[in-house]
Amino acid sequence: MKITYPERLRLANLPTPIQPMERLASAFEGPNIWIKRDDFSGIGLSGNKIRKLEFLLADAVNKQADVVITCGGIQSNHARATAVAAAKLGMHSHVVLRGSNTSARDGNLLIDLLVDADTTYVTPEQYEDNLNVMAGIAEEYAQNGKKAIVIPEGGSTSLGAWGYVAALEETLGQLKQDKIDIDIMLCAVGSGGTYAGLLLGAVMLDVNFEIWGVNVCDDAQYFNTIVNDIAADFRKKFTPDLQWKQEKLKIIDGFVGKGYGLSSVDEINVIKQVAQLEGILLDPVYTGKTMYAFKELIRRGEIPAGKNVLFWHTGGVFGLFPKRDLFF
Secondary structure: OOOOOOOOOOOOOOOOOEEEOHHHHHHHOOOEEEEEEHHHOOOOOOOOHHHHHHHHHHHHHHOOOOEEEEEEEOOOHHHHHHHHHHHHOOOEEEEEEEOOOOOOOOHHHHHHHHOOOEEEEEOHHHHOOHHHHHHHHHHHHHHOOOOEEEOOHHHOOHHHHHHHHHHHHHHHHHHHHOOOOOOEEEEEEOOOHHHHHHHHHHHHHOOOOEEEEEEOOOOHHHHHHHHHHHHHHHHHHOOOOOOOOHHHOEEEOOOOOOOOOOOOHHHHHHHHHHHHHHOOOOOOOOHHHHHHHHHHHHHOOOOOOOOEEEEEEOOOHHHHHHHHHHOO
8 A cells, every 4th residue: 555654853873785695594403594784774874773763753843842852762763863863953952861960871871961951850659650740840941931742662653653553654665575475474562662663564564474572671461562552652743544453462472581672691692792793783682682682582493494584683882882781
């Protein structure tokens, strides 16, 4: 079908390439593996978040916002991408971070500070109410004559999901051009928006392969609800005639490990393995956990040899640096 997109900005370097991972496939002794390199979407804007922000920040520009407020963990890729993109657009940014202001100025946090984002540090308990925290900050800006808009965690809204509808359409064109037929597309799930966008795109474009998501926090039930909520709002606002297909949703649970942003020895080792075999840098929060899950699913026989799998690299290289002591 022909898709009509909402207004968007052009902030990412697109299309991002698809590359074979032949040496890794040999080491895993399983399926044929390709990787979608959304870590190539830009340097300061690297990763999947910028695709969502192309739509979310177009809305902010149209609303003549002075300030963009968003949230995430202390090493949030989304907060960093939002702060960098806001600077590029001449807007101010304010990030609400789950963590302490005593944290090392490293990785994504370093980039936040470099582009002059204001920071509010909150406890995990306070972060559970992050939307109200951000609303309060927006009200403070309003009292000072500045218009602020709030972008929820991960940019995972129905508008942000358009970024990965477009990404799927882009990818289908590349697969067709390169004559690659995939059986499974695999991506990390951290706030739900990327996975929801891919599934919505799959319904709109009637794809015949499966899209699996590996949750890196919470559990499958939680993300089933999140993805269905995003899809329902997407249909309500943009595509009321779209027939959402619940059966396409497949969250692979059981690989959160030590917890969100916490790394096991096995996860660190698979990041090193991919770096050494393919020269590709995964991150410890999203793609490292997802690649470890992928390796385990192959070992268990849940992804048989001979299948064609596209692994989605959602970026996050800055998250490696605060974890340096775990690698050596």
